[in-house]
Amino acid sequence: MTSLFGAAGAGLTGYKMKKRVGAIEEFTFLPLTEGRQLHITIAITGWLASGKYRTFSAPWAALARSHEQYCLAWEAKYLMELGNALETILSGLANMVAQEALKYTVLSGIVAALTWPASLLAVANVIDNPWGVCLHRSAEVGKHLAHILLSRQQGQRPVTLIGFSLGARVIYFCLQEMAQEKDCQGIIEDVVLLGAPVEGEAKHWEPFRKVVCGRIINGYSRGDWLLSFVYRTSSVKLRVAGLQPVQLRDRRVENVDLSSVVSGHLDYAKQMEVILKTVGIPTKPGWDETGLLLAxxxxxxxxxxxxxxxxxxxxxxxxxxxxxxxxxxxxxxxxxxxxxxxxxxxxxxxxxxxxxxxxxxxxxxxxxxxxxxxxxxxxxxxxxxx
Structure with a gap:
């Protein structure tokens, strides 16, 4: 039983980062459910914000992938700064900038910096710095998660990873790190990356085939102008997985177009229940905020x-x-x-x-x-x- 459920039966809840690892300041597994099962789900949030989405568990209220579920709490300070920056841009510029940016997104996909409206570029510094910091830290967190899973902290049980935005980036670098190890098979069952700010070229996803036993889901939205904007200084040839399909020839790879549900990057948290249903992940029975059961x-x-x-x-x-x-x-x-x-x-x-x-x-x-x-x-x- 010890080898099945992890050291001393504690599993992931028993893991604590005893000291700072590289650039990582916070890394903890928070239980979303009570009980044990022979399958584990780890959900990874991409940012934090004031109000309803100020906690790591808030976007995953409807998740019912397994009876034993966790969310990864990582770098809350920096994710909160990023979330506040995202909300500042959207609320401060309102519809005028958003609609103008959408026109460029429709016509050109990921556009160069010179083609973006001046009103949007004027506030670019609000998001560029926190976004860059979180890009770097999410990669480090992903590598650290890989070593925890490789050490079988969760025991011999298979793991499903689900994440949106920078949480999907954590999964991306976790899989890349695991692919470099010989004993990487038989740990990851399914992975779901939603709005992932990562490279979408098939060659970068190829190593995932030997790590993941089941489904490799890439959920993207062609209308995510905010994700396009943060990559505006990159080459127009750069393929971002969160904006388009990943052309990897493998029947396990599923590209799900979420454009009808996700019109902006913040919708990944707000529309999570609908998104989970769309990509085929089980959800809990619908309860509204007053405690009434939905139809x-x-x-x-x-x-x-x-x-x-x-x-x-x-x-x-x-x-x-x-x-x-x-x-x-x-x-x-x-x-x-x-x-x-x-x-x-x-x-x-x-x-x-x-x-x-x-x-x-x-x-x-x-x-x-x-x-x-x-x-x-x-x-x-x-x-x-x-």
Whole structure:
């Protein structure tokens, strides 16, 4: 049992960084669930921010990959500085800069620094320094995580790694470091990288094939203009995995286009439940912030019976929403959770045709970003999503 669950049965919770390792100041595993299982999931957050997302565990409230789940707490001081910088840019420049930047992103993909609007370049120093610091530290944290997993601190149990933004970058460098060791097989089961600020060329992902036994998921958004902006000084030929598919010829590699869900880099935290469902990661039954169980139609397939057990009176039949629906069967299309259902004290009722979400005709064209002119109309203030 000791070798199965780790030293003295403590597993990852028993690990503590006794002294500073290189540039790393903070590295701790925080349990998201109670209990033990023969499979472990480690979730890695990409930034921290004031309000709802000030903790490492906040984005992973819906995660249900296994009964034993952890989130990695790393470099909180620097991730908070980065999160505040991201929010400052988005809130200070508002729609004017965002819409102008989107035009360049659509036309040119990752553009050179000289083509970005002057109003955006004027505040570049707000984000450039904290972003550069976190890029370096995330690489070091990834290498340190690799050595912990190689030492079997978790025992002989397989591990799934899930991360967004700089958390995905941690996973990227973890896999690269593990690939250099002979005993790297049989440790990592699946990996999910969402909005990863890493190199997307296939040759850089090739070593992952011998480390990962199962799925290698790259979730990207073509409309993530903020990720494009922080790479503006790089060559236009640079392929960023968080902006486009990774062209690695392996059936285990899955590229998932999240452009309809993620319109900006901060959406990876805000839309995590929808993203997890989209990439095929199990989630918990839907509970709103008032503690009410959401309608069965809003839950992942296979979890409807959990909702019925918790509330026998819940018979709502939500309307279809093609932008957020995960199932390809129209009869199983899911209604959007979050903004559309965050108000009201009662259980969500069936949506009538008149109340169904309006789809802007501008968003039905080839532009994966939708219609920037209508964004402000469809994203009104909603308590609980700030």
């Amino acid at each position: 069965p139609g809003n839950l992942p397939q296979g979890q409807h019976h959990q909702a019925a057990a918790a509330s026998s009176s819940d018979k709502a039949t939500p309307g279809d929403n093609p932008k957020l629906a995960i199932s390809t069967d129209p009869s199983q299309a899911q209604a959007p959770t979050g903004m559309d259902q965050c108000e009201g004290p009662s259980l969500p009722a069936a949506a009538s045709p008149a109340e169904s979400a309006k789809i802007c005709s501008h968003g039905m064209g080839p532009n994966p970003l939708g219609c920037p002119d209508c964004a402000s109309e469809t994203q009104g203030p909603c308590p609980g999503l700030d």
